[in-house]
Amino acid sequence: MGLSHLAMIKAHPDVQVEAVVDSSGYILDVLGKYTGLATFTDYETMLESVPLDAVLIATPTRFHGPMVRAALERGLHVFCEKPLCLTSEESQQLAALAAEKGLVTQVGYHxxxxxxxxxxxxxxxxxxxxxxxxxxxxxxxxxxxxxxxxxxxxxxxxxxxxxxxxxxxxxxxxxxxxxxxxxxxxxxxxxxxxxxxxxxxxxxxxxxxxxxxxxxxxxxxxxxxxxxxxxxxxxxxxxxxxxxxxxxxxxxxxxxxxxxxxxxxxxxxxxxxxxxxxxYLRGEEYSAQLDHFVKRIENADLDGINSFASAAVTDRVLELLTIDAEAGPATRDAEAVVAAAAPAPRRGLLRRR
Amino acid sequence: MSENATLIETSAGATHMDRLLFGDNQFFGVNHMSEEKARAQAMRFQNLDAVLAVLDTAYDEGITTFMCTTHERIAEVAERVRSNPARYPDFRFYPCMPYAHKYADAVTEYGMLGAIRRFLPDEGMMNAMLRGGSSIAKKDAEGLITLLVDAEMAAFRGLSTPVIWLQNVVVDLLLGLGFTEAFVIFAQHIKKRYNAEPGFITMNLPLLLDALEKAGIENPLVCSNINKIGFRMSGGIEGYAEALAGRTCRAVAMSVFASGAIPAREAIEWISEQPNIQSIVFGASSQANIRSTKQLVDEFSGTRPKRER
CATH class of the missing domain: 3.30.360.10 (Dihydrodipicolinate Reductase; domain 2)
Incomplete structure (x- = not known):
């Protein structure tokens, strides 16, 4: 759970926050004590016991995949913090699942x-x-x-x-x-x-x-x-x-x-x-993206800004960067010993050494 | 105190506020218009003497209230004022707390509770640890909030701090969460321990006034962006106009020039026509800008509606 996400979405005039989930019981107890919110330490338990239209997920990235899937399978619209998943394959699967179910999805690229x-x-x-x-x-x-x-x-x-x-x-x-x-x-x-x-x-x-x-x-x-x-x-x-x-x-x-x-x-x-x-909490963009999500749900707009499909493209790039970094330099001094490894010889006097 | 400074008797009776207050964004590389300009300012004000020279200029122009964040560097300004009482007989600080970046950075690095533990006050560490520790254990917001306030106020010991503000990052977070009890805790602690008036900075003035009223904080002192083009006025310029005209509150207007988007004369003339504006807080770096702002505010001060009680 992100406190600032909670503050912004709770202030939205069209939204009713039904429950908050966090692994830290301490933060939940403070929230429950002073704001009266229903709180859960277990996500699945919350999903089973509270009727919802949508969930907003702001957790460490490795939890995104299973949490998003569980929500989509229950027919809930999902806003998830970025990046969507640690593999683009999983992001694409979730985008496909959401499309199949006709659910609104959005990722927090503010x-x-x-x-x-x-x-x-x-x-x-x-x-x-x-x-x-x-x-x-x-x-x-x-x-x-x-x-x-x-x-x-x-x-x-x-x-x-x-x-x-x-x-x-x-x-x-x-x-x-x-x-x-x-x-x-x-x-x-x-x-x-x-x-x-x-x-x-x-x-x-x-x-x-x-x-x-x-x-x-x-x-x-x-x-x-x-x-x-x-x-x-x-x-x-x-x-x-x-x-x-x-x-x-x-x-x-x-x-x-x-x-x-x-x-x-x-x-x-x-x-x-x-x-x-x-x-306004941290910048207009953080509020505006949540409002966009809410409006998209109201209008059943599946193709808005920052859908899962769009986030999957970005996740794929992040993956490519990880793979490419492993490869190291493409042209190594120690291996490219002879200039002949350079492009095909050119005619004339300007041939490079 | 300059002859021209306008003094307002507030409903609280004790707090006199000048019409024009000096802000500190320019000293810390905060500029809502341009990253380049922000960086140039950060370079210029890296040296504390450059900050103090501008503060001296403002003070000598009759702007003797410095509304400042509780940034680490402000402690040095406070020390300078404390050690020169003859030079600054009328210098007042309006501290705005907390300086959010240091907490946000600590939360990112240490997590929420780790961050809180790092900001216990230096003085009476054992005491604070006990107070903070048991507050944390009991989930007692009052103990924790008052502890953090005291930690922030340590730098101002012995100085005049007639108004103490809660920064918008915190006010608006609490506002969004619906944690309005925290406003009451803050207000009571500021009055009781510092004999000062609590103020609330917000980017959501209409919503905040609703929440403060529900919390039982009467005729609150609030500070918000208020400018002719409606820049960063959440709830819209009409919502602000309604709130200012219809609510019992005292407002300090910031971002009156909307980071330079509104010509100075037009901006000051407009703000002078709005009801319930107690003061204007502005930042400037040159004597020319400080002087011309002061002159404009003095010029238009006579024309503003007398809605304040």
Missing amino acids: NRFVGAFREVKELLDAGAIGRVTHILAEAYGPVVLKSKGTTWRSQRTEGGGCLYDYAAHPVDLLSWYVGAPIGVGGTILGSVFSENTEDEVFSTLYYDNNVSAQLSVNWSDESYRKMTTQITITGTAGRIHADRQEIQVHLGGAAPTVQGYEKGWNVRYTTELTENVWF
Whole structure:
């Protein structure tokens, strides 16, 4: 259970919270004592005893799969925190199960509800910067600043680590903007402090139509006050840079006419890109995504933002990055002894040594 | 105290609040508009002397109340003021607690209970451990909340802190959870132990006023984004207008300029026309901005509706 999820969803005017489940009896007792919520330490017991429309799951990632499945099998709509599962196969199975049952599913990639990142998507859909050639997706922040950690976030086996917990966000933005990659290369899952998981993630992602992306993520960077996610997109007719606060767009001479934008530099701030929410706790996007989920259930809308199917694409990328990082350098100095291993000899005097 | 500063007699009788309060976001790299600007500010104010120079400027312009988070660096500011009573005879702190990042980071690293244990006050450690320990064992929110408040207030010992605020991250979490008893515990402790007035910062003013009324906290002191374009005013600008006009409360307006999205004169003129606005809190880094804001507020102060009792 996430306390802030609970606070936000409990404040939603269309929602009645029927029960809360957490493995910590202590937190539950405090909640039960002071808020009157019905509490359970066992998820299955709760599912059996409380009639529900939907569940909201915010647990360590390794519990997501079985909990989501149990809910779907009972015909409940599911909002699950990101990433969906530790294997993309399981994510795809859950997406299929939800589709078969006609249930609404959503994963907590809240950046898709940030005004600036949403504006990027609209600009790309409008072809504002021409053909996209490259995207730089970054995230930095001060999460792990020394070698000891005691929660599940320090354990790769539980879905902790910079890749699943942090890099998943910019990776998901890439999935949103340019779809699934055809492959990845040069991935580094490096440790700065952590013993059992990675603290930094770097990689190159390859897409159809000669689009490429680079991922640069570090959650052990004390120079950032809090998590900062940034996207920089280069196209044949312009360039976009966005973070949570603002979007900076340069439209070149070849750019088409985009309403509200002019040729050259355009800057728009969160103050104009953000709509008010019914309840604000940590940022409009966290509330907005829950509201989206609620509205989708009300409207039986199965194809909204951040469905399981969309999250499964991101989970697959996370898997590819893990596999690629194991492989290490593609071109090793010690093995590529002879220059002849280089591309086929070229004619003429310019042949490389 | 400058001649122009407007003093308001509140219903509580004891608390005089200036019309204009000085905030601290600019000192800690918080900028809701631009990451670049936030970083530039973090660089500029890395040195405490740079912070103090701006505070001195504000103080000398007649803005003598500093509404600040309980960030570790504020302890150094407090120490400077404490050791120079002749320089700062009218300096007042309005502490806003807790400084949420240090708790959030600790919760991520140590889990909920581990984090609480790390923030017991330094003074009277044994006592605090007993109080905190038994509070934790009994699931007694009162013991725990008062303990954390005392830990946060340690840095301000011996200084004037007539208003003590609960930060929006905590207020709004409790509000969402429906844990309104915590507001009462906080308010009573602030009054009893610090002889100060409790204040509540929120991003959800209409909802909070409902909850405070239900909890029996009358004519509360609240602080919220209140600006002409409705930026970060959950419940909408109309909901705020209704709440401010119809409820008995005293509001401190923050984000009046919406991070610079509203021209200064327009912003101050608008806020001056809203009812029940007790004070305005703003942040600035230059003497020119501090002075011009003060002048604008003085200029429009005469025109605001007299709804305060």
